[in-house]
Amino acid sequence: MTARATKAPRGAQRSGRYEPYSYFQLMEVSLRELLVEKGVVSEDAIAGAMAAMRARGPERGAAMVARAWLDPTYKSRMLANGSAAAEELGFEVPGLRLIVMENTPSTHNVIVCTLCSCYPRMLLGLPPEWYKSRPYRSRVVREPRKVLAEFGLKVPSKVAIRVHDSNADMRYMVLPMRPAGTDGWNEPQLAGLVTRDCLIGVAVPRLPASRGSPKPAKALKSPKFRNPRKS
């Protein structure tokens, strides 16, 4: 389903089956058409903003982490000013005030926004659905160890947990610890270990199960976008 306001929309095509619009989808069409008619936005501008968001993803955070693992001066700069460190690698992050929190052998960091879903979108793209859900927002501040265990991450009791509630103007990303057994790995190989969940703090980078030479950097978990032709 393309965003052509002039063509009469018949509903969304999905997998070849006709599905009538929901009230909210009707609202989106109405809002967009009114904004375009009033000259507030253009269809081109909307398409441009969509393309820009599609281009953002956790691989950008992973690149920053890998650079920090290899370059201690970059790491210091990143911990002092996360947004400037992102821009240093060529990532435009307008309006983002990023604080990077470093995991250490005695501290594990995890990020949440209890009030809504604040997330460093301008760097990492759109957050996962669970990050915006009631169970995560309600429980990770109160029982982080239990929630992390549900994600498969058991944090030893000698490691303190720092929960960061992004309730105002700052945004957060975790700098995980570099796993052992990665000596000699290059930047893309290291970045390939860092998933979106590692940057939020519900996972830590792990070596692939098979030992031996490092695998080439593989695609990270990015928000999935439906094929534009299908809807």
Add this chain to the structure above:
Amino acid sequence: MTTSTGPLFRIGDRVRVRKAAPLGHVRTPYYIRGHAGVVERICGAFPNPEELAQQRDGLPAQPLYRVRFRQREVWPGYRGSPNDVIELEIFQHWIET
């Protein structure tokens, strides 16, 4: 962004979040109100989101602090390490003076 006054608190100061339940748009979560913590850093000064939500300019900008709280002091019966903490951004006007 300049403010009418500079920040009142410094890193390391022990501060307590005001206990209040006003109406309108508030960015100080309910669970932290009334609790005491330590200033971890000063983030700068930002327009007041409570006012921005009402189509006002939120000026003068308010100093915003990151404050660190001990989990076992925030939640009754907290299970986990005594060193577990939770950190939030608290606007100066939400800190008891």
Add this chain to the structure above:
Amino acid sequence: MIERSHHDMGGQPAGKVKRSEHAYDEWELRVDAMMMLLMGVTGMDKRMTVDELRKNIEALPPADYDKMGYYDRWVISLTQTMIQRGVFTTDDLARKLADVERRSPRSRGERRPKTKARAQAARKRAGAGTR
């Protein structure tokens, strides 16, 4: 007196985290894009603040807040904000919604019919005929 707003859920009891991944529909991405543009992130004239969006989301009735999807809440709140800001009026919206609905039948039932039979029933209700 509502002391704790429904959206202000930190520390409240809740079930297990469902680790769902959501493939974003085009219309959801368009809502997100419109928000970015209207907030002035791309350098366009700022027409609203994110704080107004949040305030309007927080004003949703609790049952609706829980039932609605993430971008459902966004599109409602965004549209509310545009009315509040005077970009268009309630009457503008009423006429436009009716116009859009005339052009595309609205489902009265589930958003995504689970069976072919239900999809056909929904289309029949909407007057589009069966396929």
